[in-house]
Amino acid sequence: MAFDIDKYTSTSKRVAWGDLDFEEFVTNPLPEATLRALRYMCDIEYHTVCYLRDLLVTPSHKEADVSAFMTMWNREEFWHGEALSAVLGAHGITVDFDQLKATRLKLGWKDRLDPIKQSLLGNIVGKDFIAVHMIWGAANEWSAVAAYNRLADLEQHPVMSELLRRIAKQEARHVAFYATQARDRLAKSKKAQVLARFALKNAWGPVGSSVMEPAEVTHVMGHIFAGEEGLREIRKLDEHISRMPGLEGLTIVETSMKKYGVSGPKAA
Amino acid sequence: MPEHKEASVDSTSFPAPHFDVRDYARTAAGSHRDTLALETYREHPLTTDTLRTLRYLQIIERATMTHLRSVLVTATHKDARITAFLTTWAFEKYWIADAFEQIGLAHQPDGTDVDRAPFNTPSEHTIRESVIANIIGVPMIAVHMTLGTVDTWLSRAAYARVTALEPNVQLAQTLASFSQLKERQLSFFEAQARYRLTESKQGRSLTRRRLTKTPWPIGAKAEPRAATENFFSRLFGDVPQVIDELDARVDTLPGQSGLHLLRKAAQL
Numbered sequence: 001m002a003f004d005i006d007k008y009t010s011t012s013k014r015v016a017w018g019d020l021d022f023e024e025f026v027t028n029p030l031p032e033a034t035l036r037a038l039r040y041m042c043d044i045e046y047h048t049v050c051y052l053r054d055l056l057v058t059p060s061h062k063e064a065d066v067s068a069f070m071t072m073w074n075r076e077e078f079w080h081g082e083a084l085s086a087v088l089g090a091h092g093i094t095v096d097f098d099q100l101k102a103t104r105l106k107l108g109w110k111d112r113l114d115p116i117k118q119s120l121l122g123n124i125v126g127k128d129f130i131a132v133h134m135i136w137g138a139a140n141e142w143s144a145v146a147a148y149n150r151l152a153d154l155e156q157h158p159v160m161s162e163l164l165r166r167i168a169k170q171e172a173r174h175v176a177f178y179a180t181q182a183r184d185r186l187a188k189s190k191k192a193q194v195l196a197r198f199a200l201k202n203a204w205g206p207v208g209s210s211v212m213e214p215a216e217v218t219h220v221m222g223h224i225f226a227g228e229e230g231l232r233e234i235r236k237l238d239e240h241i242s243r244m245p246g247l248e249g250l251t252i253v254e255t256s257m258k259k260y261g262v263s264g265p266k267a268a
Numbered sequence: 269m270p271e272h273k274e275a276s277v278d279s280t281s282f283p284a285p286h287f288d289v290r291d292y293a294r295t296a297a298g299s300h301r302d303t304l305a306l307e308t309y310r311e312h313p314l315t316t317d318t319l320r321t322l323r324y325l326q327i328i329e330r331a332t333m334t335h336l337r338s339v340l341v342t343a344t345h346k347d348a349r350i351t352a353f354l355t356t357w358a359f360e361k362y363w364i365a366d367a368f369e370q371i372g373l374a375h376q377p378d379g380t381d382v383d384r385a386p387f388n389t390p391s392e393h394t395i396r397e398s399v400i401a402n403i404i405g406v407p408m409i410a411v412h413m414t415l416g417t418v419d420t421w422l423s424r425a426a427y428a429r430v431t432a433l434e435p436n437v438q439l440a441q442t443l444a445s446f447s448q449l450k451e452r453q454l455s456f457f458e459a460q461a462r463y464r465l466t467e468s469k470q471g472r473s474l475t476r477r478r479l480t481k482t483p484w485p486i487g488a489k490a491e492p493r494a495a496t497e498n499f500f501s502r503l504f505g506d507v508p509q510v511i512d513e514l515d516a517r518v519d520t521l522p523g524q525s526g527l528h529l530l531r532k533a534a535q536l
Contacts, residue, residue, distance in 0.1 A: 006382075009299075009362070009366075010299055010301070012298075014293075014294075045332060046348065046352075046399065049340070049345065049351040049354070049355060050340075050345060052336075052340065053336075053337070053340030053341060053345055055331060056337035056340060056341075064330075067330075067333045070333065071332070071359055071362045072359070073356050074358070075353050075356065075358075075359045078293065078295075078352060078355045078356075082290070082293070097289070097347075097348035097349040097352060098349075099350070100348035101346055101347055101348045101349075104346040104348070106344070189449075194462050257453065
């Protein structure tokens with residue numbers, strides 16, 4: 001299945017919420033735990049540019065389609081941040097650019113070294129590294145779709161759930177890009193498969209876990225993915241990943257969720 | 269004046285306070301395809317020389333991701349206001365490049381394939397750049413904002429020259445609208461640059477060194493040297509005073525006088 005990059009770029013829009021009645025939040029506000037999850041997701045969406053930079057130090061950006069996709073993807077994610085920040089704003093929680101900056105400053109050396117490591121690795125293995133980048137992106141976007149849809153289901157809020165479904169729809173288009181790229185590139189190269197398996201097994205964590213405090217990761221992932229239903233979703237994510245060429249049998253999502261204390265029925 | 273290491277955290281004093289980044293993001297220009305009136309070029313085709321220049325302009329606009337990479341591996345990526353701006357700026361540049369590509373394709377037989385060749389970025393110094401730039405830290409932002417300023421001045425001058433050399437009403441309209449987009453981008457870059465250069469002595473000397481080493485226009489590295497020579501000689505060969513005027517503008521940036529950057533780049 002090919003991904004039509006022209007169709008994607010020409011239909012890429014910032015997510016709309018102007019037609020949604022935010023007054024609803026006055027009479028029907030979101031509970032504390034959900035706001036905390038939204039705050040997390042909002043930060044992650046804004047921090048996409050930090051991931052973009054990690055991706056740009058690999059050879060991926062030189063390919064025209066990838067570069068076009070990244071331009072639109074980065075902007076769509078920024079607007080997800082703006083949309084969630086508007087919901088938080090309706091509850092008296094301000095997310096400003098300077099706070100985001102403070103989070104980025106706190107990342108310190110770990111974050112500074114990451115692009116160097118990635119670049120080293122990327123330059124050594126060249127084109128095969130693009131496959132790693134693509135499967136990594138696919139895993140993250142699959143998780144995002146699942147998380148937004150699940151939060152929408154859990155809350156059943158007339159305004160927030162609609163907004164989250166709109167965001168999830170855009171994330172699903174990102175999945176289509178990353179998964180198509182990953183499948184093609186993995187299928188073509190045994191070395192890429194070995195690299196991808198190694199990287200996912202050793203370094204993958206829930207979206208945001210490299211940026212946010214572990215306690216936040218545990219809260220948010222627990223809020224969204226705890227219980228039997230949650231576990232089913234987690235396993236679906238692992239199924240998507242393990243259907244990729246050379247990635248059979250990987251259970252990285254379930255394993256890393258357990259690491260953060262999110263486990264099936266017990267935590268419900 | 270004190271050296272503000274983290275100037276934009278201080279809300280009473282930060283660069284480009286008049287520039288509303290959120291408003292810019294909200295009202296950014298996307299695809300221009302509906303306003304290009306490509307059919308008019310059938311009757312009034314552009315000259316080969318102009319098409320060659322537009323192709324060059326397209327490639328340097330498309331080199332955004334490569335430029336963004338060298339920006340994002342530095343402290344600049346920590347500033348969420350700047351990254352919000354750059355996210356939108358990259359989006360606008362993508363569509364400007366797309367417009368140039370569409371105009372070029374309108375002069376080709378129907379069904380001509382879009383160029384999807386990988387970008388040519390000969391020298392890769394990502395690791396070194398990342399290490400050095402992170403040791404330098406915040407003053408690096410002054411460099412990036414100044415690069416953006418000078419490059420945007422040059423683009424606007426180039427658009428004006430294309431219009432002067434090619435009396436095509438439709439192209440003139442298109443370029444005038446792009447020039448307006450660039451004027452708005454400039455109001456961010458220039459205010460940021462002037463503020464940061466004024467505030468930091470290290471920023472001034474670093475910027476001076478970096479400006480001198482930069483091949484102009486930004487993205488020129490993606491093209492053979494002959495293409496850049498053609499760009500300068502065709503557009504500015506007969507009007508060296510335009511280049512001098514641009515250099516005079518660079519002279520007005522704190523600590524950047526007497527560099528003659530564009531005269532050297534244009535080799536006039």
